[in-house]
Each structure stands twice: as C-alpha cells, then as structure tokens.
Amino acid sequence: MSGKSITVFLAASLFAAGADAQIFGPGGGQQVMQQPSISHRIDLPGDAPVALVSDEWGGSAAAVRGGAYQLDVRLALSLRNTGQRRIRGITLTVISQEATPGGKGSISIPSLDVGPGETFPIRGDLRLLRPLGGNSGPMVEVTLDGILFDNLTFWGPNKLNSRRQMMVWELEARRDRQHFKSVYERGGRDGLQKEMLESMSREADRPQFGAQVMRGRPTNNAPEQEVKFAFLHFPGAPVEAMDGTVTVAGNEARSPKLVVHNRSSRPVQYLEIAWIVKDQQGHEFLAATVPAEKRMPSQSSTQIIPDAVLRLESKTPVQSISGYVSHVEFTDGSLWIPARTEIEELAARRVIAPSPEEQRLVQIYRKRSLNAVIDELKKFQ
Amino acid sequence: MRHLSEQEVALYAASEAGWWNGMLYRAHVRGCEGCRRMVREYRLDRERLQMLADELPSGVSWERLAAEMTANIRVGLAAGECVAPRERPASIPTGWRVAGATAGFAVLLAAAWWLNMPKGETAALGRAMKAIVQPVRRGMLSDEGTLVEASASGIEVRENGGRLGVFRQGVRPATVSLSLQGTARARYIDSDTGQVTITSVYAQ
Numbered sequence A: 001m002s003g004k005s006i007t008v009f010l011a012a013s014l015f016a017a018g019a020d021a022q023i024f025g026p027g028g029g030q031q032v033m034q035q036p037s038i039s040h041r042i043d044l045p046g047d048a049p050v051a052l053v054s055d056e057w058g059g060s061a062a063a064v065r066g067g068a069y070q071l072d073v074r075l076a077l078s079l080r081n082t083g084q085r086r087i088r089g090i091t092l093t094v095i096s097q098e099a100t101p102g103g104k105g106s107i108s109i110p111s112l113d114v115g116p117g118e119t120f121p122i123r124g125d126l127r128l129l130r131p132l133g134g135n136s137g138p139m140v141e142v143t144l145d146g147i148l149f150d151n152l153t154f155w156g157p158n159k160l161n162s163r164r165q166m167m168v169w170e171l172e173a174r175r176d177r178q179h180f181k182s183v184y185e186r187g188g189r190d191g192l193q194k195e196m197l198e199s200m201s202r203e204a205d206r207p208q209f210g211a212q213v214m215r216g217r218p219t220n221n222a223p224e225q226e227v228k229f230a231f232l233h234f235p236g237a238p239v240e241a242m243d244g245t246v247t248v249a250g251n252e253a254r255s256p257k258l259v260v261h262n263r264s265s266r267p268v269q270y271l272e273i274a275w276i277v278k279d280q281q282g283h284e285f286l287a288a289t290v291p292a293e294k295r296m297p298s299q300s301s302t303q304i305i306p307d308a309v310l311r312l313e314s315k316t317p318v319q320s321i322s323g324y325v326s327h328v329e330f331t332d333g334s335l336w337i338p339a340r341t342e343i344e345e346l347a348a349r350r351v352i353a354p355s356p357e358e359q360r361l362v363q364i365y366r367k368r369s370l371n372a373v374i375d376e377l378k379k380f381q
Numbered sequence B: 001m002r003h004l005s006e007q008e009v010a011l012y013a014a015s016e017a018g019w020w021n022g023m024l025y026r027a028h029v030r031g032c033e034g035c036r037r038m039v040r041e042y043r044l045d046r047e048r049l050q051m052l053a054d055e056l057p058s059g060v061s062w063e064r065l066a067a068e069m070t071a072n073i074r075v076g077l078a079a080g081e082c083v084a085p086r087e088r089p090a091s092i093p094t095g096w097r098v099a100g101a102t103a104g105f106a107v108l109l110a111a112a113w114w115l116n117m118p119k120g121e122t123a124a125l126g127r128a129m130k131a132i133v134q135p136v137r138r139g140m141l142s143d144e145g146t147l148v149e150a151s152a153s154g155i156e157v158r159e160n161g162g163r164l165g166v167f168r169q170g171v172r173p174a175t176v177s178l179s180l181q182g183t184a185r186a187r188y189i190d191s192d193t194g195q196v197t198i199t200s201v202y203a204q
Helices: A162-205 A340-348 A356-367 A370-379 B006-013 B019-031 B033-054 B062-083 B094-116 B119-133
Strands: A005-009 A020-024 A030-034 A039-043 A050-056 A061-065 A068-081 A087-095 A104-109 A119-131 A139-149 A211-214 A224-228 A239-249 A252-262 A268-279 A284-292 A300-304 A309-312 A318-330 B146-151 B154-159 B162-166 B175-179 B183-189 B196-202
Touching: A068 A087, A068 A139, A087 A119, A087 A162, A104 A119, A104 A162, A104 B162, A119 B196, A139 A162, A162 A340, A162 A356, A162 A370, A211 A284, A211 B175, A224 A318, A239 A268, A239 A318, A252 A268, A252 A284, A252 A318, A268 A309, A284 A309, A356 A370, A356 B183, A356 B196, B006 B019, B006 B033, B019 B033, B146 B175, B146 B183, B154 B183, B154 B196, B162 B196
Parallel strands: A039 A139, A284 B175
Antiparallel strands: A005 A039, A020 A030, A050 A068, A061 A068, A068 A119, A087 A104, A087 A139, A104 B196, A119 B162, A211 A309, A211 B146, A224 A239, A239 A252, A252 A300, A252 A309, A268 A284, A268 A318, B146 B154, B154 B162, B175 B183, B183 B196
C-alpha cells in the first residue's frame, strides 16, 4: 500500500452485530438473509497535492430491498492542501464496480478557496442498488479525478473530464463575483442587498423539473412532429448555432440535429448547447445540455447529432424548444462562457439556474449577513 | 356383291338381324352357296349348344350366376381400393388457401390504410405495436438500455441491471441538470457554510 493509499474494510464496524440480518417479509414471516459486507477504499495518489486527514462513513448501511441490495453510502472526508497553490475546486470519483457495472459517480466542490496547509471538508451521499446474487461484497472506491488551482492549472488523471467542468464553474464564479463587486461599488450595501434578494426570489420561483435521458429506442407512442430550434444568439459567442431540428412526440424529444459555426479565429475542440423546453402550459426550463466533442477549425461549420432521447415528466408535453451555446473549449484548453449580461434575461425568466458561486454567496447572505458576503467578495482578488 | 361377314351370318342364323337386314341377307344367301353353307353351320352349332345347355345340372340359373359373378367382381374392386395407395386429386392444401386469403386481405387493409390515414397516425401505430412486442416498464428502459434521470429529489443512472443514485435524506438538491451525453448532476448547498457540493452520475 502506498503512502496515501488507505484501504479500510468496514464489514465489522457496519455490521458489528454479525453477518446476519433479519429481513421481514410482507406476510410477517421472518427470513434470515446473509448481509453483504461493505468495504471501501480511498485511494489518493502518493504525489497528489491533497492528503486525507480523516474519513467518516457513519450512517452508511446495506439492506435488502425487494430483489436487490441497497447500499446507502454516507461519506464525510477531510482533506488537507499539501501543495503550494490555493485550491479552487476538486473532483473525486466514486466507483462501485459491482454495484453499478459500467456506472460511476463523482463528488465535486467548486468555489473553494483553500490555501496551502489548510483543510477542507467533502461530503457525499450515494445510494447504490444492485441485483441480488454474487458472492463477494460490494466495494466502494473513492479516487481523485482532479484539482483546479487559483491560476487555472489542473492536477489529476481527469478521467471524468472534470478539468473542463471545474474550469466552467470557476469562470462563472469569477464572472459573478465581479458582477456583485460592481454592484457593490455602484450601489453600495443597498444595491448589493437588492441583488441578493432578487437572486433569492428568482431561485424560489424557478420551476423544478424531472427528465430522463435514454439511449436507444423511444418509449412514446404519441404522434411525432419535427420542431425547429429557436436559438438565442450572444454577440460574444465564438460558436453560433445556425440551425436545428428535433423530433417531438408528446413529452419526448429525440433525434436532434444541430448545425453550428465557429466564427472565431481559434480552433474549437468542445462545445455545449443548452436546451430550453417550453411546455404546453407555458413553463420554460433548461431541460438538458447537448455536449459535442467536435474539432472545428476557425470559420467552419459542423453538424451535431446526439443519439439520445430526452423524456420529460409525462405531465409536461413539449411545445417548443430553444437553445443557446453555453460554453466553448478551444484546442489550447481555454474556455469561453457567456457574459453575465448575455444570460441576465434568461435568469430573469427563471429559465436557468444561478452559478454555484451565486448560490454560495446568497446562502452566506441568508445564513450570516451582508457583511459576510462583502468579506467573501473582498477575499477573492 | 360382297359376301356376308361372320357377324352378319351369326345374326341371320339366330334370326336377330332385324326385318330389313334379314330380307337383304336372305336374298344374298339364296344366290350364294358359300354364305348358305356358313349359315347352315352356325345353325348346327346353335342346336348343339342348346343340347349341351339342356344337359346342365338342374337348379343352375344363368341369370343368378351372372349376378353372383358381378357381385364378386365389385367386392374385389372395393378390397383393392382399401389396400392400394389412394390417389388424391391435385389441389392447393386448405392451410395455404387460408393463408393466401388472409394475406390478400392484409394487403387490401394496408393499401386502404396507406391511402386514407395520416402519416403521423401510422407512425404512432407502429410505435404502439413495437411497444407491445418489446414492453417498456414505466420510468425506465429495458434492462439492456441505459437511463439517466434527474428529478427534484435527486439523480440516478440505471445501467446493466444496477443503479447508482444520489439522494440525501430530507434534503432536496438546489439544482439538477442533465446532459444528453448521459450525465446527471445535483447541486447541494450547505446551509451553514454555503459550500456547494455537486454530485454527478455518469452512464458509460
């Protein structure tokens, strides 16, 4: 075992009373079934710029639910920054190969400001369900996927492409902090307080939605119609969505075809298009994003045809679909995100969610005070 | 003039040649020694057969013998039909006839549907039939499919019969999002510190 690689088997601690659990059937009859032992492993590479200080798995449990094992994993880690730079974000990979063959999860903390030698907490709750059968107990493995520093450098294997996503969150955080700083400088405490209250109001009014993404065949029998995308064009966007159609059948949208054009002078390697759905009751919400790993030379166009079906809750049949380019990654690894002014109208309509940083600042305002928010804004230069 | 044939001589000798032929044959026989001699021989043979018939045992009836022989022949023919393979007349089997009629009816129905029904209705029926053949459970695709879900209560990926979800007891995510690539994200805000934790599930 390497220096920072820690393997802990929790079978005894989670099931101290023994390996047998009593399961009561619906008829009141009592079945005695062998519980699987849960083991977990936290694997941080030896040269990682973070170190594990402590780990808590209290509340984690395994139970038989119908025909499957349900594993509730409650994880609380404390990590220390052992590097030389301030940490802005971290992503851990959570894999339970036996519980979710092929599937994996991750836990990310954006908007961090952890200096060298400082510690920070990470919490994660995961529920794993696997069919009964198999001899060995399920293993939960936590590994490091990447760390983003204050100078936007990245460390880690990046198997989940977490660098790109953490970069987007960090750029959004810088943009929104700058926005709130400007508001404070222009309008003082009253202006900043008004912004905080408006953000809280928008968040409270933003509709919650439920949706599923499936690969393969559609599941809906409703009549189909081809719907044309209505695109929002941002003047500063390096890539413009030119044309797009999607087949809509009731509450399902499938077979989207999008044409995008790189109008910038730099080659692009990745882009995402946000997909806004309007249901027949007039509610609008951001239902999904369409990512595309596309190498696009400057001044070139390409087609994006993802093979997936988007299904909304059955009570929300699709009426129309619009979209916009939400971020672009160039071949040198730098990213573009929309300016705050470009997405303000969407935010005002409660269509898009605020950035993680805006949510963090609003929560600080709600829980502590406006002064705490001002202190936070001054902390990041 | 031609001579009488043996058949005409036999009929004339038995007085069964008919009135008109009998007159003609008689005129010929009077002037033809050869034919007269043959008629005389046929008549002598007839008399001898009559004498032999008179010598048959009493009780034998020619009509009865003929009837029995006819009955025996019919019994033999019937038995032969039972033993020998039966030849059937060449015709289309009943099953094929039914299938042919059904196919014709189906073609007629399809043509009527194609000519009259809107395209959307046809597509909807096709999907409904496909759904019957491959039933779909509500809320998820078949076991071999992959499904990523985001709802107000959390996120989940279902794949290869297993599930990986993110649900916090008593806490709803502040935001959930979906990507058509097969990723779902749930954002939680710590109520005390404001720290944001974003959990994601990925389909392969």
